Amino acid sequence: MLIIGELINTSRKAIREAVENKDGEYIKQIAKAQFEAGANYIDVNCGTRVYDEVEIMEWLVNLVQEAVEAPLCIDSPNPLAIEKGLSLAKYGQPMINSITAEKERYEQILPLVQKYKAKVVALCMDDTGMPETADDRMRVVRTLHQNLTAAGVPEDDIYFDPLVKPVSTGDNAGLEVLETVDLITKQYPNVHKVCGLSNISYGLPNRKVLNQLFMVQTMTMGMDSYILDPLDKTMMGFVYGSQALLGKDPYCMNYLTVHRNGLYA
Amino acid sequence: MAEFNKMSEMVIAGDFAGVKALTQKMIDDQVDPISIINDGLMPGMNVVGVRFKAGDMFVPEVMMSAKAMAAGIELVKPLIAESNMPTAGKVLVGTVKGDLHDIGKKLVNMMLESAGFQIIDLGVDIAPAKFVEAVKEHKPDVVGMSALLTTTMLSMKDTIDALKEEGLRDRVKVIIGGAPVTQSFAEQIGADGYAPDAAAATDLCKQLTAN
Numbered sequence: 438m439l440i441i442g443e444l445i446n447t448s449r450k451a452i453r454e455a456v457e458n459k460d461g462e463y464i465k466q467i468a469k470a471q472f473e474a475g476a477n478y479i480d481v482n483c484g485t486r487v488y489d490e491v492e493i494m495e496w497l498v499n500l501v502q503e504a505v506e507a508p509l510c511i512d513s514p515n516p517l518a519i520e521k522g523l524s525l526a527k528y529g530q531p532m533i534n535s536i537t538a539e540k541e542r543y544e545q546i547l548p549l550v551q552k553y554k555a556k557v558v559a560l561c562m563d564d565t566g567m568p569e570t571a572d573d574r575m576r577v578v579r580t581l582h583q584n585l586t587a588a589g590v591p592e593d594d595i596y597f598d599p600l601v602k603p604v605s606t607g608d609n610a611g612l613e614v615l616e617t618v619d620l621i622t623k624q625y626p627n628v629h630k631v632c633g634l635s636n637i638s639y640g641l642p643n644r645k646v647l648n649q650l651f652m653v654q655t656m657t658m659g660m661d662s663y664i665l666d667p668l669d670k671t672m673m674g675f676v677y678g679s680q681a682l683l684g685k686d687p688y689c690m691n692y693l694t695v696h697r698n699g700l701y702a
Numbered sequence: 703m704a705e706f707n708k709m710s711e712m713v714i715a716g717d718f719a720g721v722k723a724l725t726q727k728m729i730d731d732q733v734d735p736i737s738i739i740n741d742g743l744m745p746g747m748n749v750v751g752v753r754f755k756a757g758d759m760f761v762p763e764v765m766m767s768a769k770a771m772a773a774g775i776e777l778v779k780p781l782i783a784e785s786n787m788p789t790a791g792k793v794l795v796g797t798v799k800g801d802l803h804d805i806g807k808k809l810v811n812m813m814l815e816s817a818g819f820q821i822i823d824l825g826v827d828i829a830p831a832k833f834v835e836a837v838k839e840h841k842p843d844v845v846g847m848s849a850l851l852t853t854t855m856l857s858m859k860d861t862i863d864a865l866k867e868e869g870l871r872d873r874v875k876v877i878i879g880g881a882p883v884t885q886s887f888a889e890q891i892g893a894d895g896y897a898p899d900a901a902a903a904t905d906l907c908k909q910l911t912a913n
Contacts, residue, residue, distance in 0.1 A: 448881065448882065484853075485852060486852075487856065487882075487887070490852065513852070514851045514852060514853040515852065539802070541800070562802065566826055567803060567804060603761070605760065605761035605762050606761060606762075639761070640761030640762070640809075641761065642757075
């Protein structure tokens, strides 16, 4: 299980303000809190800084690494910002979020995956647009799996993101993702699967509850990594509990450890 | 008329079959088709818009209401000469070049259509030249651009610049939206407005076309 802490993202108000005010201490504090709460990777996304993204990426990456010795997930559609983040990442194996099967994006990102031997989030999307069904997604999975492995990317470094869409705009949006995760697990047992959780609940009340339930449902189908807010104790409690119940936590050791550390208190 | 109120209630409740049956009944009773739209269907959808904005109704309910309203419109439309069809204005929409996201745009379309706007949806990955061409062809009141990626949102500026070069900028209002887009970005690139969600986009179009 890989938990990618999602909080350092300039589309969030608190981070946007910290960047604007050059409040490095806040960034460090959030990095540290996420790491201590169980995040394995710290996501860094400053894509909303259209005109100075590369510069801000450098600032954020350096701050995060002053605070924690954690590997980073460099999150941007901009290859220049990704390269800047990767070139500075110094702890463990960095991760790129994300590559897609869109021709231009694929050609821009692949060299970075190879150069930095990075893990990579592979988004189930190609030049035909957003996928609707599990079949649409599996078509992209096949293409990306074939191309990435042929390019020398180890299966263990590939994290397929099925692309979660809101259930409020399509009744089967959740089901299509669950089916995709199941198919990937069966057809490509050596790759990983990852997703964010907030898209599923867009347009509906009680979003946190739906996000938590969708985490449990996707994990049951074989999802093994999440981009989430590790400071959400209820969510993290469900992550550890769900892992134990699915036989992914030998002797329930992680579950018991987080219990002793007061996660469920 | 009590039947108009009933129709509005059915639109609010998303009662697809009910709206369809009542519209047919009103047509059979020789009710003015334009009045069916303006006094029955539209007032219902207006309530939906207000409740959605207030957080009392949610996206799936709005979709059901829009579908119910569309069922009524479909029946009355053939009875109204095209030039007499009540319309709040014409909006040309598209996701910008290099960007394939369309969920947000679909919601905006649905809300706008329900508010009486005529929508021309160009689709996704629309280059500035295509927007320009479509503006010439369709002569919309408003052009709405969507972008979900920080790398593609700059194409919004290219489109606005292209409209300027072609001398079309003064003939249309330009509005933008999408997750990375902000009010200040709209101002920077010379758009007429920014909307954070579908309900706001509808209000914005109403405001811009009223002037």
